[in-house]
Amino acid sequence: MARVFAPKIATANDLLEGDVVYFTANGVWSRLHGDAKVAHSPEEADTLLKAAEAFPLQVVGVYLADVALSESGAPQPVHFRETFRTRGPSNYFHGKQAVLSHV
């Protein structure tokens, strides 16, 4: 039996800053997990990955990460590694969590 497909987003690190970035429906990269475009099928996931891989001057290490969907359809990280990537390290208030608190 085929495994149940988990929805996916495309993520990477910014080439210049190294910060975690997410590929959006507008075809640009965002620092916010919530902006990520969600692929709902294996076919959509392939298309998403190909589209995201077209920015070698902006990002490094593109991959697909599983997400869960909230009631409103917003992506939520599934694995703890991806949760950490949405905020930064736990020992200092550095990285994304610090940047986002100023937004």
Place this chain on the structure above:
Amino acid sequence: MYSYNEFDESYVRGRVAQFREQVSRRIDGSLTEDEFKPLRLMNGLYLQLHAYMLRVAVPYGTLNSIQMRQLATIAERWDKGYGHFTTRQNIQFNWPRLRDVPDMLDALADVGMHAIQTSGNCIRNVTADHFAGAAADEIEDPRPTAELLRQWSTDHPEFTYLPRKFKIAITGSPNDRAVTKAHDIGLRMVRNEAGEPGYEVIVGGGLGRTPMVGHVVRDFLPKADLLPYLEAVLSVYNLSGRRDNKYKARIKILVHETGAEKLKAQIETAFETIRSELTGPDAELVAAIEAAFAPPDFDNTRSVAFEEAVAADPLLRSFVETNVAEHKNPAYGIVTVSLKPVGGTPGDASAEQMRVLADLAERYGHDELRVSHEQNIILPHVRRADIAAVHAELKKAGLATANIGLISDIIACPGMDYCALATARSIPIAQEIAQRFDELKLEHEVGPLKIKISGCINACGHHHVGHIGILGLDRAGVENYQITLGGDGTETATIGERAGPGFSADEIVPAVERLVMAYLNLREGSDETFLQAYRRLGLSPFREALYPQEMQSHAA
């Protein structure tokens, strides 16, 4: 200490200039990431979970005050105001931006430092006993040898593309503080029957996914034979080491698969050939290196004021008991500055703290600092008469934690708070253990106990050689921590035994507490350390403490 000569200087500057070009070619698209990645790694630049990380080599863990101040400046100017000292005696900056890295490398070159050979399948930064040149138990300062190995291995054309990374550690003392038995090559200085110093050569140790204690392949190697002998080891490894499987590519696997005796014979054969071609380093060069490590001009006047100050100040007394080690000159002490304040991140120092350490080294420490593989900073030469003043300054800077060798002096790798390879976090576990035992006020009662935590199987946190080792894993999408017991990183090196099933992040600190309480109940007296008690009793009673429910169900 050794200062760069013109050759070192121009080589390092040349590499920075090359890397500056490579960065700009990556940014303008002339280089792909696949092309650029090996180039950045050769210059110590990793891409981690949240940002780039620059790993800077601190050869054999030795720094002077100018270098330490420059690290502070780099931390403030291009990073977030701190640095992380690692288990390989290096320093890592966790937040550099790609465009800034060539400037950071130039700033390092200004003080004779670089990030070369801190990554890749080459001979990595050579590590050494952090008490080198100061320890009372030392045969000889191992750092002239370590510096010779640095010069020999830097950009060595034959050893730039080894099957896998290659780590060499060296100690000049019989008491091994450099974990030599867990390195690809470990060198332990010994004397032969004639009383001449030479090396015991240990090959094939290592931690990681297949932990192994190294094998002695030479009981006594004369100093003059060191380079040809190491070339022989490296050439056998380079030819026969496995390149088909990254996880089996370290020399420890070659030793294991070939057998130590057979490999030893291969090394000796290669050595005979190489020795006829390589007569060893130039005597003048060796003499110049040795002169650079000549002991400082010690001031031998003893002071009774020190004993009086210690008697009068309980905090100072506690600090001296735990953080000051015996120096070869009785008028001096070796001061270990703990980078493990309760609740802090093991190995981190702020730029301000780095400056305080630099000032203290300059004022009271013959301008020398060391980074230990246990992620602390050492002032190796402090007059006992000055220790009270040093302690007072350290206290002001939050650097006077008196816990060296105790339960809160924990090694922890960066784990999944930073590292892209990690499978779980290490730092919060270290913080929580230190906080818990601070609440219990049991640290000094428990005595010497080394806890070492790694956030993945690669074992940067040396968990296999911790008296209590903790390995963070990903078990079905949840952080899970496995305990090993009875590990030892000294001259009696032992790989710890796995105690049983892992614990969740919530359960791991209580589990460690049960272990320590069991030890306190089981020990024969306060003189029996955790490791001694474990060796006497074995795993069983500690296992019972770790898994009380399991034991109950077995009994039922």
